[in-house]
Amino acid sequence: MKAYNETWVRNRYILEQVGRWQRQGLLDEKKMDQIRAKFPVGFRSSNGFIEIGLFVFSVVAISGSYFLLATSLSKLFGVDLFYHFFNIGFGIIVGLLAGYLINRRKYYRSGVDNAMVVAAVALVTTGIIGLFPNNLSLWQYGCFALPIILLGVWYYSDLLLTMAAFGTLVTILFDWMLDFQSGKQLLPFVLMAVSVGLYIAARLYENRDALLYWRDNFILLEWLSLSLLLISCNYFAVRQLNFWIMENRPTEAPEIAWAGLFWTLTIVVPVVLFYLGHRQKERPMLIMSAIGWGLALATWRYYHPLFSLEAYLAINGLSLILVAVFLIRYLRVPRNGFTDQPDEDSPKEFLLNAELLATVQTTSGHLGPKDDLRFGGGDFGGGGSGDRY
Template sequence: MKAYNLAWLEERDIRQQADRWQAQHVLTDEQAEAIRQAYPIRFKQTGTALEIGSFVFTLLAALALYGLVSITLDINSRGSGLVSLIMAGGTFAVAVFSIRSNQFYRNGIDNALWLVSALSAVWGLVLVFFQRNDVFPPFWEVCLIALPVLLAYIIYTGDTILTYFGLAAFYGLIFDGLLDISWGQSMLPFALMGASAGLFALVSWLGNSMTNAVYYSDVLTLVQWVSLFIGLAAGNYYVVRELNALLLDGRYAISPEIALPGLFWLTTFVIPLLYGVVGFRQRNRMLLVVAVIGVAGAIATVYHYVGTWPLSVTLAIHGGVVIGLAILLIRYLRMPNYGFTDAIDEEPPLELLRHVGLLTTLQGTANAQNQPTGPRFGGGDFGGGGAGEQY
């Protein structure tokens, strides 16, 4: 069971793809209009400014209600946790009712209600069941409690804002949990790289195997982007060295050298190059974009520790090189080469090929357009040497 109608989302994607095809003159105006009539957008549509305003207003209203109830009842921390659990259930019910009655889909109000409900559930569970002698549990334990709750909400709603909090809980659990172990700080970069690689592989597999991937398309894409960047940063020499200095006791004018510096100098360049090779072979734009950013970060890392040129000169040289390479690639890829092109990539989604009704709509429109308007001949039956009853 899901919060939003999956069929409506598929129809929305079909309509959006048809609009893009019409702009590319792949579909005629009549065919595109037939698709719009067959697959109307059933969700309520609002402007971006109104969605942001609705989100902020709903969030503030929910927080004000929580504060008012807490102040009025003058309750302790456990009572505050009970209020949070009640509020989690109430906002969840309001969100479900609002979606079904008003056809909301990420209109700001529903996003805020999901966020308040999920965070209230986590906060209530922590205060009621995991607070010991009025001592708040450590951060990694809060992340461990929050992760399954947020995951359940994400599965039900497919909400991207909750996905950010879920990723924060996932990486916060690893980060803070390892810092509580004596050897955890040394293993932290490797744990983050391994967790990011595993998360990216899992999400990629889910995207290819799920039958309802359209419902989670934004969530899966967001997790892929974040996992790639976290894995890239965890292997960067600058990030590892400077973060290690921040975690050490005391202040240093220059961050101290880390253990295994050669290995992290190697990963600084190997990880973005690995992204680039895999992205080139799989024609994966996401991997290629992150690879380019990683190479730029690797060059900046080298300059930070061994560079002698002024920063302005370095930026000017790097900017000129990047702009020149971009111009050369754009000119070179005007015609497809090795599966890459500078043209807009608009491949049809699987829903267009799976949906029999859409194909029937296109075929019916095409037949109506190709139908001759002049006299029609034929249909006669001839037998032997003379005409039959029809001619």
């Protein structure tokens, strides 16, 4: 059992896919109405700006209520263990209120429920960690917090909790590796291995029908993993990180061990990401490869400047404009799966399964052999990764 209606989540995704068919001219409004009736979605929908406003308002309201109650009750019960149990109790109350609004008001990532979910998990996690002794290592506290956050991700499929779980995992690895004598040197390689492993796992499970409830979480994990990979192999990031964790810091960051290897990784990793992204038509890899190239050039300029910063900015800006103009003109005609057409998933793909595809076709009527509808991600991977360019 999950916080949100799994059937509605599934139907919502189906309607998003079928909506693309309609925009491609394969379905008329009458058939769309039939499909909407067959796959109803009861969630309330609102504008993205409204959701952001509701999120901020809810955070302010929860914070105000928390501090008001905490200040009032602390005068009666003291402050030793009170705050820990108060955090747990207040978090449970916020979580119950979030469940009530989700069930009765049909919220789904509407801002209000996001704020309550994050606040509930944060308060319960903080309260439970506060009950443990104060002499534990940071990674040990993280090991206690991570299962609670992951439980929240499982139940709510919240993206902010996914980011929190990822950050907690990285913090655990970071602090744990520093306990070893050679951990500081091995830390970047451990983070690289973890980022690659998480990305592969996310890609494997992203489009599985049984895991559709967490599909957006897997997509976010892909982006976070690639970001961690670029940071952990970048020469500047590794050198500065080594400088920050030194006990007696010199005036400038000293040279690091295996400097040549990290310079090589700084340049090679974006190239590998571009190659894999181009070959597999993977949007995150292509975008992160471009970001990686930018980081590599910025790193090189930081340690080996040839021109002033203004000259670099002017040259890079002009170069990006010329490349963008060239690609826009060159990709007006689709080439090898890449195009400058509007960013729409192909109408020939249905990213769930054959049974649902048959149900949609039965509801809407046969679309004709020329449409060649397939399922499971088509030729170019998952919808979160992108399939046409």
